[in-house]
Amino acid sequence: MDNNLIPYQPVISDIKNLITVGQNITYNAANRAMIMTYWNIGKRIVEEEQSGAERAEYGNELHPIC
Secondary structure, X not given: OOOOOHHHHHHHHHHHHHHHHHHXXXXXXXXXXXXXXXXXXXXXXXXXXXXXXXXXXXXXXXXXXX
């Protein structure tokens, strides 16, 4: 590294860390949004298929494990 930049090494390291932290926060937020989107799509499909019933028709044949 250029000798003129050596005094700035701590600042450069802090900036790199800030960028990494910001990227991780962004990735996590995007992943959460994708998961919620897909969950809501699945929920909507189930609601349509069940026509408001608590269980799907095939669920009537299932017996509780109790």
